[in-house]
Amino acid sequence: MLKLKQVLKGLGRPQSALAESLKLSAATIAQLINHGQWPRSLDSADLQGRIRAFLVESGANDSDIANAFEKVDPPYVNTAGPALNEEPSGEDEPMLLPKQTLKASTRKVFGMFRDPFDELQSAKDMWVSPDIRYVREAMYQVARHGGFLAIEGESGAGKSTLRRDLINRIQENNDPIIIIEPYVLASEDNDTKGKSLKSTHIAESMMAAVAPLERAKSSPEARFAQLHRVLKESHAAGYRHCLVIEEAHSLPIPTLKHLKRILELEIGFTKLVSIIMIGQPELGVKLSERNADVREVVQRCERVTLPAIEGGRLDEFLRFRFERAGKDLREIIDESGIQAVAARLSQTGRRGGRDESISLLHPLAIGNLVIAAMNLAAELGVPVVNADIVKGV
Structure with a gap:
């Protein structure tokens, strides 16, 4: 120094x-x-x-x-x-960076014309680990055969990507499944913070998706009876129905309880609606078994956590992303740089009175750090990102 x-x-x-x-x-x-x-x-x-x-x-x-x-x-x-x-x-702080973009000068230096961490253009751009594959299949099976699934994951873990993949997969396979997605923009868990998503809003979304030309009844009781009827008619026509709620950690407790009633809509032994909730770890807190208000929901809901990428698979993840962008990973970052990324996005916390390693190796965080390192390397004239460059971000 x-x-x-x-x-x-x-x-x-x-x-x-x-x-x-x-x-x-x-x-x-x-x-x-x-x-x-x-x-x-x-x-x-x-x-x-x-x-x-x-x-x-x-x-x-x-x-x-x-x-x-x-x-x-x-x-x-x-x-x-x-x-x-x-x-x-700031060299050794494992803090997360805001959204980073490749500068024009960086693209020129590294000979890249596509951001390897930009929005996915197709399912082929999606990197799938064993953990992601399990969550992906769990979502698809619930959509096809029924069930109640809650997916929890940190911001940037890939939850929205899996939702898009589910919809794309159903369309490509021509599965007779109607995906219902309530409008959740600015949704909060109470009306003091913002606009909460209520069961009536969910019912309206279901009506609009299943019977868009039918005018909804005015009273809540008549509206839910009408919803049950149109779901039966849609089922008789050969369709299944999957309710997908993103930002589910913002659902109010009463709405969570009402989801059980929606799940109970049936014809004979066949459930008419399957439910997939997608949210941040706060969703797990609301679905705690110790929360008596939602005990009936918890007993019927399978919970799956989307974990961080394992440190040993970081090289595999980066190699895949850069290959999709037409670039060999070793032309961009060396082994010391990859190890520095893993170290930077790991931190130690305390849980249950014990020190515990916490991984922040989620796709969004990895992408932001690598892009920032590439921009810095180009600015300094360093041909390949190394550990010092990553630490300097």
Whole structure:
């Protein structure tokens, strides 16, 4: 690392202030200060002069300015004193990045014309692990044969992708299944926060999907009787019906309880509606067996969690995505970079009084981190993303 880091700390100036003064990204400055990696796209002598000017304006003495670019050993983690409390550079923080996009200059440097983590264009673009394959098949079987399924997963885990895949699969196979998707935009679990999704709204969505030309009855009782009738008629015509509720963690408890009534709509031994709920981990809290209000729902509902990608499959996932974009993975990122991505998106938390490793290796988080690393590598003139680049993001 450069002595410049200690000089800035002594002046009380953050690295971000230097980055702003030089009109460079904070990641570029972090790479320069922590690893002595100068941007290849800029003249080093000119950049040193601009940094010296910043130090002069900040009140640095002549000795510090003269020695700012000397390389020094970084402090060990068990070193006592101020080094333990220095400003975090963001190198080792496993925080998630906001949405990242490939810059035009990055596309040119790496010879890429398609973002490997962009919206999937077809089912062939979908990477399937054993865990994802199980959830995928569970959804399809519930849609075809009936059942009540709740899918829980973190934001960016691929829940919406699986929903789109289910609809696409049913269309491609010409399965006689009507998918019913209530409108859940801005849905909240109570009317104080926003607009809650009620059973009447779900019934209206079902009527619109199954019998779009039939005018709904005005009273709730007549409307539900009408819904039962049109479902029977649709079933007699050879159709099955699957209610898919996304953002299900925002469902109010009363609506969750009413889903049991919808599930009980039947003709003989045949259930007329199957239900798939898709939501974030908060859905699991609402469906807890200790929650007496929804006990009858929990007893009938199969719960499946969409886990993070296993660290050992990260290379497989990245290789698949870049191959779909027409690029060999090793032309983009080396083994040390992949290991750094896995380390960056892992953190330790406490659960049940014990330390536990928590993986954030979900497709969205992986994509954002790799794209940010590619942009930084292109900016610094580094041909392949490595561990230092990933740490510098």
